[in-house]
Amino acid sequence: METPDKPSSFQSFEQAMQGLSRRLASRAALRESVIVRLFQHVAQRLNDFMDEPFREYGLNTTQWTSLVVIYASPERRLRPSELSVFMNSSRTNSTRVARQLQKHGLVDRQADANDGRQxxxxxxxxxxxxxxxxxxxxxxxxxxxxxxxxxxxxxxxxRLLRKLLYKLD
Structure with missing residues (x-):
């Protein structure tokens, strides 16, 4: 495995876990803990990295992805419940995202002509x-x-991420 010349932001956690492993005399527990925490650490850094281009617009990756999903939909419109399915999030979260996008003037709420409740x-x-x-x-x-x-x-x-997702689903 290649490692960069500079220390990573994960190094302090790894050092703490190595100390714990020495105390507990369990290398297996260390490896499992490090892998899980490393995954979480990378996920957070990736989220921050992916949000960066949108910050100047007051947006984030979740909002961007919502826009793209709506853009790809027929007539460039979607029900909030459909958005929540595509985004794998709650309807409450999709409503919150929709309100933020509306505030930015990127989406409008339009009544369904066939069902006034939708x-x-x-x-x-x-x-x-x-x-x-x-x-x-x-x-x-x-x-x-x-x-x-x-x-x-x-x-x-x-392949590995899909394998992990399949296991967790």
Missing amino acids: WFLQLTRKGIDFVEAFLPVRRDHVREALEDFSAEEVNELE
């Missing part, structure tokens, strides 16, 4: 323009996160 999230012209302008920026940003990996390593990372 409504849609409809991308505004501003929302469409934002998604179309940011798609290449987002793609470059994702590439930057993975640029130190070979194609084979990216494939293996995807």
